[in-house]
Amino acid sequence: MKTIIFAAVISVFSATALAKAPIGIVIHGGAGTISRDSMNPAQEQAYHAMLAHAVNQGYKVLERGGNSLDAVTAAVTVLEDSPLFNAGKGAVYTFDESHELDASIMDGRNRAAGAVAGVTNVKNPILLARAVMEKSVHVMLAGKGAEQFAKEQQLELVDNNYFNTEFRYEALKRAKQAIAPQPHQAALPYDPAWKMGTVGAVAIDRNGNLAAATSTGGMTAKRYGRIGDAPVIGAGNFADQQCAVSATGHGEFFIRYQVASDICARVKYQQKSAQAAATEVLAELKAVGGDGGVIVVDSKGQLSWVFNTEGMYRARKTEGGEVLSEIFASSH
């Protein structure tokens, strides 16, 4: 497991900067069984390039004085538009060979939140989650109702087959073979690879405000209108004034263990850093069989990633630093 702590180096040198928070953003593209053996150099390079592009798009927002909410929205939109990740364009297939997407967003300033579950025709679910937060009195919308709201909000709609990719279709076929012995049960064997690729971002802006965003295509071969942790505030996404978290992993565990809000509760009630709290929670999760990872930021501007899997697609950029992107648990 690898964690990273950033110091606000730049503020040491500038009296004016001292009054300002160090800006920064960290993103993820899913955690799971990611080994060097399973990727060729070209694939690795493609992931690094897309992670860098996404984190840069988010960072640019912060750099020009924008808020953390806009930064995480920008980064996650880029990740949704890439076929490399299980969100937006690259969403996995359901058992019925379609795509159902989930997303959520939260503004740490005032705990405003928006979430959508099971949408099939919205190009960027994170933009719909944000519209729910800003343009409705609700927090969570699902299915056809969420899509009707998307239409009224004039968000970009697509046919469901926009989300088709050959790579994910092959994954569905493999998943179906694996579950064929018990086709009528909800007791799907869980393979972390089936849902790897959920994306997310957390950021801190010049005013020290935090935000978190998470988006996913869910679990390959999912049935029964299954809702995972990504659209569940407190499970796959959370932000308050002291801490913001975006999570990826075996969603059922992340809901039961309230991963995102538990990390922030330890920050608030036990005065831990977000990184220390996340390390504890992910270790406890591993002990009960819950695989996954999180990205976190706290009000001191410390941006970290913590995961208990072989790898996690991830990148960060903080003030005065270059983009750092990593894939495997041990990057060196």
Next chain:
Amino acid sequence: MKTIIFAAVISVFSATALAKAPIGIVIHGGAGTISRDSMNPAQEQAYHAMLAHAVNQGYKVLERGGNSLDAVTAAVTVLEDSPLFNAGKGAVYTFDESHELDASIMDGRNRAAGAVAGVTNVKNPILLARAVMEKSVHVMLAGKGAEQFAKEQQLELVDNNYFNTEFRYEALKRAKQAIAPQPHQAALPYDPAWKMGTVGAVAIDRNGNLAAATSTGGMTAKRYGRIGDAPVIGAGNFADQQCAVSATGHGEFFIRYQVASDICARVKYQQKSAQAAATEVLAELKAVGGDGGVIVVDSKGQLSWVFNTEGMYRARKTEGGEVLSEIFASSH
């Protein structure tokens, strides 16, 4: 605001009982604008009778050595079958004049959880939530998929019009008149009366295990596949080894403020009683405009209710005591 603290009186007198936890159950039938003026004595009596019946059904399970999970299931099933509460039979109407029900359940022993959202034809959504917990690998199922799972699990299905009641239809008509000026917006004005009546139960059994269950018909005139807090683990329902909570109120606030899991986080990380933690959280919620109430139990067997509204339908029964049921904030 009125809170109640129970002492485990019986264990003082019995050496064998000392090793055992004091059993107890507390239930609610919704919090909101409930004034004496708005009810006649016959109505009051009907509510008290049904609350007593439900709490007794749950208590009987505990008394014969059953676990807290079975107790909360039994109590909530009774409340769902009554037309008096906004859950099961008495569910409110959606904007489209149908009914969409939500429920969740959680076992504090191991944090197993089940939740369903937007089901239209399952007589007892709490039984479906429990089936999701026990018979599927998932935690949360929604809509048609949840109903397909209910069918496979051979749960009792009903036509949606089973949930029709004249009283709730009148409430829908009033709600539609109130929102008529902005019929195409998601920005429904919120009236607490439109969702009053969510039901729930928390209990502690002879082994000291806790459980929580919550069920609702949601908000009158709801649209867009709105999901409230009742099926969101951590918001409207939560249980771990130290604390269990069922909540009722303005769901959007309960999701954003993680009411159920925040109460339990304060118990765990700040060594507060569940009652003290709930009192704090409901006061903080009131300060930001969030109306509602909770019932809580902690591992010491302290069962409490806390609400920041005019009233909450509620009842409890603990070892050696009679049923206490109350409706208004000040009962005497």
